[in-house]
Amino acid sequence: MYLKRGKDKVVKLMSVFIAIIAFMVGVAGFIKCNMVGYAMPFYGLNPQKPVLRAQFYTSYTTSTDERKANILLAAKSLDNILVAPCEEFSFNRTVGERTEKRGYKVSKIIVNGEFVDGVGGGVCQVSTTLYNAVLLAGLNVIEYHPHSLPVSYVAPSFDAMVNFGWADLKFINNTHNPIIIRAYADGATLKMEIYGQPMTEKYSRKSTITAEIPAPEYEVVFDELGEYPDLYEGESRVIKYGKAGYKSEGYLITTKNGKLVSMKKIRSDSYSAIRGKIIYGRAVPDIIDKTDEILSQNACRFITSQKFIDKVILKNH
Numbered sequence: 001m002y003l004k005r006g007k008d009k010v011v012k013l014m015s016v017f018i019a020i021i022a023f024m025v026g027v028a029g030f031i032k033c034n035m036v037g038y039a040m041p042f043y044g045l046n047p048q049k050p051v052l053r054a055q056f057y058t059s060y061t062t063s064t065d066e067r068k069a070n071i072l073l074a075a076k077s078l079d080n081i082l083v084a085p086c087e088e089f090s091f092n093r094t095v096g097e098r099t100e101k102r103g104y105k106v107s108k109i110i111v112n113g114e115f116v117d118g119v120g121g122g123v124c125q126v127s128t129t130l131y132n133a134v135l136l137a138g139l140n141v142i143e144y145h146p147h148s149l150p151v152s153y154v155a156p157s158f159d160a161m162v163n164f165g166w167a168d169l170k171f172i173n174n175t176h177n178p179i180i181i182r183a184y185a186d187g188a189t190l191k192m193e194i195y196g197q198p199m200t201e202k203y204s205r206k207s208t209i210t211a212e213i214p215a216p217e218y219e220v221v222f223d224e225l226g227e228y229p230d231l232y233e234g235e236s237r238v239i240k241y242g243k244a245g246y247k248s249e250g251y252l253i254t255t256k257n258g259k260l261v262s263m264k265k266i267r268s269d270s271y272s273a274i275r276g277k278i279i280y281g282r283a284v285p286d287i288i289d290k291t292d293e294i295l296s297q298n299a300c301r302f303i304t305s306q307k308f309i310d311k312v313i314l315k316n317h
Helices: 002-035 065-078 091-095 123-136 287-316
Strands: 051-059 081-083 088-090 106-111 114-119 140-143 170-172 179-185 189-196 202-213 219-222 236-240 245-256 259-271 277-280
Touching: 051 123, 065 091, 065 106, 065 123, 065 179, 065 189, 088 091, 091 123, 123 140, 123 179, 123 189, 123 202, 202 259
Parallel strands: 219 277
Antiparallel strands: 051 189, 081 179, 088 170, 106 114, 140 170, 179 189, 202 245, 236 277, 245 259
């Protein structure tokens, strides 16, 4: 009997200890969230039916099949993802590493200011589309990275480059309720939707180019390796077009009941200009073949003419 009572006391003490620990964890979470301005992560505090907070589209109609496949694969990884209040979302953690083993294909990526082939080309368009949807949903972006070159699918200062291991897109759900990400990719349009509690304010974006960086003079090279056999000596071809770079700023505009609340500059960026390239041919026309062809044509003309002359002579005799 005494042993049973002893066990009951131990159980009660353990229950009290666990309750104290749980309380301390809750208080710590409360303090952490409120110190950085986030809501308490308690679902029962103010549960509301999720509504569409924001959506954003980008186009990839002209992309290669490989790039389209990469966009679809990354978008599938994001679809129906739930982010709890005060939770930090990481694009790299959610989508995972972009490798051929995981189904990603080789397409164009930007490395050191150059477009080169790389596994997972196109995934940055997915992170960029999500980034803009998150901004319009009023969520707190805590990490983003610009490209080194301007991209065509979004305005300057609103891109979000990712690279597994060192460049991520992260945001925190700073609302009282969970949010849900929906992602759609149909081969032409990429769409991100953010669902959560209703918004009292509306957000919009503004991109401003503050300066243009002129493209440098075209680089001139010669086809010493014979990669362009149809490009003869003295002929040239543009193999990469130059493009100006930009310095830009991104603004997030907040309105409430149709009235301007604020227009906040959220970032400043610089995108390098692209140097074009012209290649001069080294191929030499096959003169011997051309000569043989000309001689053959002339021989045919001579034979035909000789037959005509012979007929005229015979007729006169």
